Amino acid sequence: MSHTKTNAMRILDQKKIEYNIITYDSSDGKIDGISVTTKLGEDPKFVYKTLVLHGNSNNIYVFVTPVEDEIDLKKAAVVAGEKNIKMIAVKDIMKLTGYIRGGCSPIGMKKNYKTFINSSALDIDKIIVSGGKIGTQIELFTEDLAKITNSEFNDFIKH
Numbered sequence: 001m002s003h004t005k006t007n008a009m010r011i012l013d014q015k016k017i018e019y020n021i022i023t024y025d026s027s028d029g030k031i032d033g034i035s036v037t038t039k040l041g042e043d044p045k046f047v048y049k050t051l052v053l054h055g056n057s058n059n060i061y062v063f064v065t066p067v068e069d070e071i072d073l074k075k076a077a078v079v080a081g082e083k084n085i086k087m088i089a090v091k092d093i094m095k096l097t098g099y100i101r102g103g104c105s106p107i108g109m110k111k112n113y114k115t116f117i118n119s120s121a122l123d124i125d126k127i128i129v130s131g132g133k134i135g136t137q138i139e140l141f142t143e144d145l146a147k148i149t150n151s152e153f154n155d156f157i158k159h
Contacts, residue, residue, distance in 0.1 A: 006132030007098060007108035012140070017148060019140040022128065026135040031102035033067025040128070040137065044068045047128045047137070048121065050106045052097060052113075055082030060096055062115040062149070064106050064129060069118070069157040076156040079116055105132040106149050115151040117142075122153055 005013070012019050024039040033049040040047065044067055051063045051071055061080045065071055077085040090101050097109040106115055106129055121127055121142050129145065131138040146153065 004133075006105065006136065008105040008130075008132035008138060011108045011148065012138070015148060017140060017144045019138045019144075021131060022137040022139055023135055024137070026102075031134050036137065037067055042128060045120070046124055046126065046139075048118070050104045050130055052088045052093060052104065053080075053085045054088050055080055055085045057082060060088070060111070060113045061085065062106050062109070062113045063156060064115065064117040064121070064127075064145070064149075064151070065157055066118060066120055069120075072156055072158045075154075076116075079152075079154040079156050080114065099130075099132060100134070103130055103133040103136070105130040105138070106145070106151075107138075108132060112150065115149040116154050116156060117146055117149075117151045118157055119153045119155045120157070121145075 037044045037047045047067045048064045049067050053061050093101050097104055126139050127142045127145055128137050128139045
């Protein structure tokens, strides 16, 4: 089956990084992380969502976090070196990342924003993240995701 290449896939191809494309039916409108995980039939510990936040400094940050977990904004601010940090408005996702809500990949955004992957990903070999459009996920080695996004591993979820 042929897939339309997203920016994330083109970058992975260009860097010769191995990945698998996993598609799911999004016609029911359920595109949240838990619904996607269920549709994929995957263990949620392997599926991560991409959150885009901005700090007091107006710098943009990307946090790749397990779909079942909630980001702790205080921890995220500390990790980013900000006094305060908050989610960007949904209307700004496309403008800042080049992706839409529900299809935002940590790979291939308009700019190379400082990116953090939750340290729980260190316990898994492969990670599943958005492929860059709704209905498409990509699975790749966790270390490859960290390398291609120049990420740091930190703990920033609520326990």
